[in-house]
Amino acid sequence: MKKRRSFLRRLLWWGLPTVVLLVALATSLVAWVLLTQAGTRAALRMVASQLDGKVEAIEGDIWHGVKIGRLVLSLPGVDVDASDLVLRGEWRFLMEKQVWVRELSASKLSVALSDTGEEEPPKEGPVVVDLPVGIRVDKLALGEFVLTQDGTPLPVTVKGLQASIAAADEAQLRLGNVEIGHDMADAWISGEVRLEKLAEPWPMDVALSVHAKGRGEDSPVCLKALPGRPADAACEAQASLQLHGSLEQLAVALQGNAPGLAMDAKTELALQAAFPLRDAAVALTLADGSSATLNVELDRDAGNAVQRDRLRGELQARRLDLGLLSGGAVPPGVLTMNGSFDVMLRDQSWPEWLDLKLDIADASRWNGQPLSGKVVARAEFPWSEAQQAPDWMQARASGVDIALALGTDRLSLAGGWGTPQAEMKLDAALSQLANWWPSLPGAVQAKGTVGGTVGAHRARLEANYALGDRKSTTLGEAPVQAKVDLEGGWGSGRGFQPTLTGWRGTLRSLDVSHAGLGAALQRPMDVAFMPDASASQWQWQVGATALRLGLPRRQALELESLGARGGGARWQTAGRINALALNRDWIMSVLSLAEVKDEPEALGLLRNLVLDGAWDLRFDRALGGHVSINRRSGDIALPGGGGKTVGLEALGVTVDLVPGRGHDSQARASLVLGSKLLGGVQADADTTLSARNGVPGLDPEARINAALRTDKLDLSWVNMFAGDAQEVHGELTANLTAQGSLAGPWNLQGGVNGQKLRIVRIDDGIRLLDGTLSLRIENDVVILDSLRFPAVLRVTPPEWRTRTWITEEADAQNGFLNVSGRWRLTDSSGKLQVELHRYPIVQRNDRYAMFSGKIDVEAALPKVDITGKIVADAGWVSADMLSAVPTLDDDVHVMTTQAAPHVESEDGLDMSMDLVVDLGPRFYLTGMGIDSGLTGSLRLMMKNGQLSAAGTLRTRGGRFEAYGQRLQLTRGNITFQGMLDNPLLDIEALRRGETVEAGVKVTGTAQRPRITLVSYPNVSEVEKLSWLILGRGPDQSGNDTALLLAVGASLFSGGTPMYKQLGLDDVGIKSGAMGTAGSLLPDTTVASQASGNDDSVENQFLVASKRFSDGLTLTVEQALSGSGLVARLSYWISRRLSADLRAGEVNGLGLTYRRIYQE
Structure with a gap:
């Protein structure tokens, strides 16, 4: 006993003071937090840090009132940011279980909501709010409220909230004002919300007043059509909303008015019921006296096991201005009508039947056109006990009668649906769709029928749509005609994917045409679509059929489809094209679709070429299958071959696709061309195709391997592009390989050999014959080992000296032309060497030229340098060819109003040249009275696109005949010092063998020559002319002086000759x-006198x-x-x-x- 007393004494001595001390410390801490600014600041910062937030600019304390400059809190799924937060309360009433807040305000409150992925489990049972304390907020104020959901702000703004709240067993919100802003309008709301009990069904009384003002003319608050009112007055509206009752039965009254508009609506709602509407009455009146009323009434029948409610309503409109009511959202219209509906609801969820009647009076108008008509229909939806839902397969419609007239347009639909014999007929004659809605173009004519049940129905339709001119044949503007005939049904248990529910049917006919194009089924086609198919099941299928595609010019393409199906991201299709005739009309019909009007010349080369095609493709993550095009018959003519064909034996293209890993497919393509005349061509390529977003394609980085092989490929096909003045012939044998990608680079290897090469330029007389070619390709370098043409003497020149030399000189017949060099493809650069030895470049009856020499061509595009020297081994030019050049008579003058346009060179080449041309010892000029040899050399130079020459050409002996006289060329120098068309002239010709040797001397330049008379010995001008023309001195009587002066003036004046004038x-x-x-023949064959x-x-x-x-x-x-x-x-x-x-x-x-x- 003594020990227990001793223990209690020590416990009281030491423990009681400790407890008292702890209580004192706790009380002091609470007092420090509530009553001091430092304590309040420390407490708020600690709480904010625990919620990953922050607090700034704290003034005052909690007990007397605190102001916070900024408060940021981060909670799961919610971020809060408040500015200028003020909290003042009467905290002494906490002892009485009442939270009394004098003021709770903020200048701005931002709340950001984010999806946390966690769903709150639904609460079971009625919701009850049990507050442990009473709440009273005298002043609730908020300057601006911003709410975002996953970073997206709400389309409305909330500003200027002024309210007070009181809540205990009941709740009351007095809303002094709040401003709701939107892009279309602003609204100011005030009123009172009172909850009589904080528990379901939430009995309430609500009274709110709304004042709205529109922003701009497009605001629904603005009635733009109101006459005689200013815009600001027409953009304001007032409304009052009153709610009384609970969620079980709520009476709603809404009254509103705006300038020219008044609305009064009353309704009874049961918001917790499956169908909340009980009854409603809405009346709408516009400024012009037009009006509309809607009355809805629900008759309840809850006494039976199955609850059936009947919903009936009436709608009336009297001269209702639809354009005014919608604020211009719909075309202008005035509607006078009576309508009613009658619906039987099962368990307040499903309709069992529906009656609809609508009568539009003749006084109605729509979009400026008179409107009238009626709509009558009855629909029935039988109930399925097994599904506990309406059996939509048995849905029926009867007594359907829809007839609308808008201006001259008519639209009607009449009949029934839901029985095997039921049928509805459609008849539409809409001359202008813009009458029905302004933005719709064109006109429609349609007639058709649809009948049967959901499980088995049929439809036939003929329609014509004209965008503009009904006679137009232009693509995109011409009328579209369509005819469709199909039958099928919705359901399961048959045909394609029988376990799935969907539509299965047959498209019996389809014919669509437009601007010469068309599509027409040649035989019925089965079609199926299963919308509920899973990703592993086929969702749709199109059966085998034949389709004829119409083309312009009455051409067609016929496709035979063997079927197609798909589902999810996979599909399959197969078919073929039989006997496609590639003639001129068929190809031009295809080209006309691309607006190509000029017929390509190559079309004339086709000779009844007929092709067959086939495809079998499938896609399931990657593309697989086969595509081929092969020649059946026909041929191709050679260009310029006089109708001769190439002798086609084989022509085909095949593509094989093999699915690989992932979305990749291995593609192999092959081209085979076999011809009796052109030889054979074989081309192969393989690469990898990749599917992106379900679409197969070639990746720019995918590797491509290609090979090309030819066997005696005839080059005659090049003439198709060479023009009439040039011919190319020969045979090529090639074996080339290439590896690379579309993005590059490429690695090329192989060689090309040619024989029997022939290049002819008819007008120039250039004929390169019997040539051979040896060419190699290494990566990006083309190596021309040799392009060699031997000298072929085709023409024997008429000039006897040239003819003698080339026939008697042995080496003259062993000439050649050889070209070799290298060319780099990547930078378009390289070098070529051209070697000529005794090679006759030009061989014609009026000119002949044989050259030897070397020419070097070095290029780094666009720069090209040409250097070298060639020497004429033999040459001859007949001046008579000049007389063959057509000229206009002197009395014909060509006149034009404007100068011909200057055409800039499009090749973009920067060409320079330094080429020496030496005429050698055997070059002659004859004809038109001239017979002389030419010697000398020219240095042809080109720089900056300007061609110039330097050098001198000299005559070597020779004669010149003119005016019946024979003159000897004693001197002839033509000196080039710049432009080719203006050399310096120094030419002298004399009439030999006379006492006075007279002649002509030409000096100056080619563009400004000076012609003077000379004589040896020197005599007067009249005597020089007489000795030159007559071969004697002038007549002593002077009779021939006038003739000599006239002829001399004509000869030396430099103008138009006298006789021409x-x-x-x-x-x-x-x-x-x-x-x-x-x-x-001569006049006499035997000499009659020795001195004649x-x-x-x-x-x-x-x-x-x-x-x-x-x-x-x-x-x-x-x-x-x-x-x-x-x-x-x-x-x-x-x-x-x-x-x-x-x-x-x-x-x-x-x-x-x-x-x-x-x-």
């Missing part, structure tokens, strides 16, 4: 007998001629000594036969036949 074609002085028939001379003045005569059309020529011959005169009329009957009629000193008629035999 007189309209004559030729004037000259000839020797011999006047009036001869133009025979090639045809050049004496007694045998000379002046000749003037004029050529007319059709080979007719008039010639007048006047003797220089005496009065002899002969007029001759000549006519060429054929190329060799001519007729001459002569009158005067010599009279007669002659026929002359000419034939010249060459050696």
Whole structure:
């Protein structure tokens, strides 16, 4: 007993003071937190840190009132950010279980909600809110409230909240004001919300007032059509909302008005019921007196095992302005109508039947057109006890009668649905869809029927849609015609995927046409669609059929589909194209779709070419299958071959696709071309196709392996692109391989050999014959080992000196042209060496040129450098070819109103050249009275696109005949010092063998020549002219002086010759007998006198001629000594036969036949 007393004494001595001390410390700590600013600051910061937040700018204490500059809290799924937070309360009433807050306010409150992935389990039983204390907030104020959900802000803003709250056993919210903002309108709300009990069914009384103001003309608050009212007044509205009752039975009254609009609505709701509406009455009145009313009433029947409620309603409109009511959202319209509906609901969820009636009066208008019509229909939905839901398969419609008239347009749908014999008919004649809705273009004519049940129905429809002109044939503007005939049903248990529910049917016919295009089924096609199929099941299927695709120009493409199906991201399809005839009309019909109007020349080469095609493709993550196109018959003609064909034996393209790993497929393509004339071509390629988002394609980085092999490939096909003036022939044998990707780089290997190469330029007389080619490709370098053409002497030149040298010189017949070099593909650079040895570049009857030398071509595009030197081994040019160039008569002048446009070069080459051309010792110029050799060399240079020349060409002996006289070329120098078309001239020709050797001297430049008379010895100008033209001195009597001066002025004036100005074609002085028939033989074959001379003045005569059309020529011959005169009329009957009629000193008629035999 003493020990127990001792223990209690020690416990009280030491323990009681300790407890008292702890209580004192706790009380002091609470007092420090509540009553001091430092304590309040420390407590708030500690709480914020525990919630991953922060607190700033704390003023005051909790007991007397605290102000917080910013408070940030981070809770699971919620982030809170408050600014200028104020909290003042009467905390002494806590002892009375009442929380009394004088003020709770903030200038801005931001709440960010995020999805945490956790769902709160639903609460069972009625919801009851049991507050342990009473709550009273005298002032609840918020300047701005911002709420975001997963970073997306709400489309409305909340500002200026002023309210007070009181809650205990009941709750009351007095809303002084709150502003709700939106892009379309602003609203200010005030009122009171009172909950009589904080538990379901939440009995309440609510009274709210709303004042709204629209933003802009597009706001639904703004009634733009109101006449005579300012815009600001038309954009304001007021409304009052009153709620009384509970969630079990709630009476709602809504009244609102705006300038020109009034609405009164009352309704009874049961918000906890499956169908909440009990009854409703809505009345709407507009400023113009138009109105609309809606009355809905629910008759409840809860006495039976199955609850059936009947919902009936009536709708009336009297001159209701729809455009005014919608604020312009719909086209303008005035509606006068009566309508009603009657629905039987089962268990307040499913309709058992529905009756609908609508009568639109004739006074109605829509979009500026008179509107009238009716809508009558009854629908029944039988109940399925097994499914405890309506059996939609047995849904029926009867008495359907829809007839609408809008202006001249008519739309009707009448009949029934749901029985095997039921049928509805559609008839639409809509001349302008814009009458029904302004943005709809075109017109529609449609007729059709649909009938049967959901499980077995049929439909037939014919429609015509015209966008604009009904007679147009332009793609995108022409009318579209369509005819469809199908039958099928919704359900399961048959055909494709019998365990799944879906639509299965047969498309018996389909015919669609537009602007010459069309599609028509040739036989019925089965179709199935299962919307509920899983990813591992086929969802749709299209059966085998034949489809004819119509093309312009009455052409067609016929496809035979063997079937297709798909589901999810996988599909399969197979088919073929039989006997596709590639003729001119078919190809042009396809090209016309791309607006190609000009017919390609290559179309004329097709000779009844017929192709077959086939495909069998499947896709399941990766593409697989086979595609092929093969020739059945037909051929291709050679360009310029006179109708000769290439002799096609094989033509085919195949593509094999093998699925690999993941989404990749291995693709192998092959091209085979076999021809009797062109030889054979084999091309192969393989790569990897990758599927991205279900679409197969070629990745730019995918590796491609390709190979090309040819066997005696004829190059005649190149003439298709070379033009008429050039021909290319020969045979190529190639074996090439390539590896790379679309993004690069490429590795090329292989070789190309050619034989029997032939390049002909007809106009230039250039013919490269019997050529051979040896070419290699190594990576990006093309190595031309040799392109060699041997010299082939095709033409023997008429000029005897050139002809003698090339026929008697042994080495002249062993010439060649050889080209070798390298070319880099990556940077378009390389070098070429051209070697010529005794090679006849030009071989024509009027010109001939054989050269030897070397030419180097170095290029790094766009820069090209050409250097080298060539020497003419033999050459000849006939000046007679100049007379064959067509010219206009002097009295014809070509005039134009504007200069021809200057066309810039499009090749973009920067070409430079330094080429020496040496005419050698055997180059001759003959014809038009000239017979001379040419020597010397030219240095041709090009820089900055300008061609220039330097060097001198000299005549070597020779003669010149003019005006019936033969002049010897004593000196002839043509010096080039710049432009090719303006060299310096230094030419002298003399008439030899006379006492006075007279002649002509030409100096100056080619563009400004100076022609003067010279003589040795030097005599007067008249004597020089007389010795030059007549071969004697002037007549002492002066009779021929005038003629000599006129001829001399014409010859040396530099202007138009005198005889040309007189309209004559030729004037000259000839020797011999006047009036001869133009025979090639001499007048006499035996000498009658030893000293005879045809050049004496007694045998000379002046000749003037004029050529007319059709080979007719008039010639007048006047003797220089005496009065002899002969007029001759000549006519060429054929190329060799001519007729001459002569009158005067010599009279007669002659026929002359000419034939010249060459050696």
